[in-house]
Amino acid sequence: xxxxxxxxxxxxxxxxxxxxxxxxxxxxxxxxxxxxxxxxxxxxxxxxxxxxxxxxxxxxxxxxxxxxxxxxxxxxxxxxxxxxxxxxxxxxxxxxxxxxxxxxxxxxxxxxxxxxxxxxxxxxxxxxxxxxxxxxxxxxxxxxxxxxxxxxxxxxxxxxxxxxxxxxxxxxxxxxxxxxxxxxxxxxxxxxxxxxxxxxxxxxxxxxxxxxxxxxxxxxxxxxxxxxxxxxxxxxxxxxxxxxxxxxxxxxxxxxxxxxxxxxxxxxxxxxxxxxxxxxxxxxx
Amino acid sequence: xxxxxxxxxxxxxxxxxxxxxxxxxxxxxxxxxxxxxxxxxxxxxxxxxxxxxxxxxxxxxxxxxxxxxxxxxxxxxxxxxxxxxxxxxxxxxxxxxxxxxxxxxxxxxxxxxxxxxxxxxxxxxxxxxxxxxxxxxxxxxxxxxxxxxxxxxxxxxxxxxxxxxxxxxxxxxxxxxxxxxxxxxxxxxxxxxxxxxxxxxxxxxxxxxxxxxxxxxxxxxxxxxxxxxxxxxxxxxxxxxxxxxxxxxxxxxxxxxxxxxxxxxxxxxxxxxxxxxxxxxxxxxxxxxxxxxxxxxxxxxxxxxxxxxxxxxxxxxxxx
Numbered sequence: 001x002x003x004x005x006x007x008x009x010x011x012x013x014x015x016x017x018x019x020x021x022x023x024x025x026x027x028x029x030x031x032x033x034x035x036x037x038x039x040x041x042x043x044x045x046x047x048x049x050x051x052x053x054x055x056x057x058x059x060x061x062x063x064x065x066x067x068x069x070x071x072x073x074x075x076x077x078x079x080x081x082x083x084x085x086x087x088x089x090x091x092x093x094x095x096x097x098x099x100x101x102x103x104x105x106x107x108x109x110x111x112x113x114x115x116x117x118x119x120x121x122x123x124x125x126x127x128x129x130x131x132x133x134x135x136x137x138x139x140x141x142x143x144x145x146x147x148x149x150x151x152x153x154x155x156x157x158x159x160x161x162x163x164x165x166x167x168x169x170x171x172x173x174x175x176x177x178x179x180x181x182x183x184x185x186x187x188x189x190x191x192x193x194x195x196x197x198x199x200x201x202x203x204x205x206x207x208x209x210x211x212x213x214x215x216x217x218x219x220x221x222x223x224x225x226x227x228x229x230x231x232x233x234x235x236x237x238x239x240x241x242x243x244x245x246x247x248x249x250x251x252x253x254x255x256x257x258x259x260x261x262x263x264x265x266x267x268x269x270x271x272x273x274x275x276x277x278x279x280x281x282x283x284x285x
Numbered sequence: 286x287x288x289x290x291x292x293x294x295x296x297x298x299x300x301x302x303x304x305x306x307x308x309x310x311x312x313x314x315x316x317x318x319x320x321x322x323x324x325x326x327x328x329x330x331x332x333x334x335x336x337x338x339x340x341x342x343x344x345x346x347x348x349x350x351x352x353x354x355x356x357x358x359x360x361x362x363x364x365x366x367x368x369x370x371x372x373x374x375x376x377x378x379x380x381x382x383x384x385x386x387x388x389x390x391x392x393x394x395x396x397x398x399x400x401x402x403x404x405x406x407x408x409x410x411x412x413x414x415x416x417x418x419x420x421x422x423x424x425x426x427x428x429x430x431x432x433x434x435x436x437x438x439x440x441x442x443x444x445x446x447x448x449x450x451x452x453x454x455x456x457x458x459x460x461x462x463x464x465x466x467x468x469x470x471x472x473x474x475x476x477x478x479x480x481x482x483x484x485x486x487x488x489x490x491x492x493x494x495x496x497x498x499x500x501x502x503x504x505x506x507x508x509x510x511x512x513x514x515x516x517x518x519x520x521x522x523x524x525x526x527x528x529x530x531x532x533x534x535x536x537x538x539x540x541x542x543x544x545x546x547x548x549x550x551x552x553x554x555x556x557x558x559x560x561x562x563x564x565x566x567x568x569x570x571x572x573x574x575x576x577x578x579x580x581x582x583x584x585x586x587x588x589x590x591x592x593x594x595x596x597x598x599x600x601x602x603x604x605x
Contacts, residue, residue, distance in 0.1 A: 126531065130538055136311065242546070
């Protein structure tokens, strides 16, 4: 199957039987995106105003009740959606940029450089993303930017290794040899042959990494290493609600469910994309 | 195999060295002087200089590294900037919490996921097979600390069956008491970890079931169970073993996060406090141990993989 066909299938998946995971994933993740977009133009209350009494239950005014300071929880949750998406997209962008560049260098370089890079990547990959991110946040201080950078750098090793393997596979194809002998220089080969061919597989992995990034951000925020207030990250909302689960259960349940919806959503999208990119996998699920 | 062992050991050593240098360098990029943690805002320049001398921050970074690394070789992890207590004994005291938590949770997750993964693959057409794989899909999207919060609310605060947080002061003097404190954290970590493991076991089992060699075995007259047992087990185990290392490392990290949900005095809380206080020796000490654990687990995993899969032993370059 040529690259063009694979790419076209991703853009227009209707040609194959539409995979239900893709639809469910798009609905779940789409809902979070929609909430985040709405939060840019409209919020039920101002996020820092104590508009209710402490720990109110759900009502017509406060859809999800209030937190222990009397702030509207639905408002906080909407802002949290924004932060989750910013961190997810930001870290994937950082991870993809570093990972693809390093992976391409390793694939193109002489075997000595390739071996060194691969060995270094193996060391980095051995560490869970969260531990690396904790270390980088520790070094940088906690802020939204350092969280994005930390998670992005931590995931870049995985992206780099995948890029290297995929690129090597493309480089051994005859059409690349043909392009080289007919005088195409390496930037042309990368843009015209490698990127379009590795993208289908790579994009599935990046979608999965998005979910990992959202979870890592929540954990960092929960541990107090995330973006500081007033960034109402879901992880921090959960940390704040932990002591009052029995009196105000919504505060601990709603942010958790929102988080799960987003992560499952992108995981399903990744699954759906994989079915489209590689139909042979489909029968196995 | 001997040549591979030697090469793999060299890799272990080199990667450990690289990791130590990286940790040290990263920490020196911390904004703010570690000696600040010792001082009040009204400190005089003399006091600042004294504090810097006390923590060694006045010396060149290279010299600091050589000192630290020299100490490491003699298993001396230095002393905390804040409390001046030696880091090594503090880590051993905390490993008493983190290691049992990690190992028991991992063992539990492994048993759970082997059963769940196998059943959901074999019975993928039954409702419970679908239910199990649905749960494992859900499990990989759930943050481990959230599961902890929910379990605490239900079993500790609501039903009052188990303690909600803390660990006995006398550690394991009363094992039953210590285990009670660890029960909820262990269940939390095991539940979340079993989700991703179940997916691996399930997909390995499905691969085996769809394989040509299994069909050949059955064509030669083996029963389904016998064919799976004799031919499938070893083949299916290879990909699962290859991810066990990183899963164990992730379990360890899950334990670190879950410790703060349950207020357990383990490595996790030591690392967090170290980060908040800019206490380099404590951070470096915890990361030294974690790195060692993660890399050694990876080493053992690679060796185990070769023992199980003769094909890897025969290939000259191996998987690395």
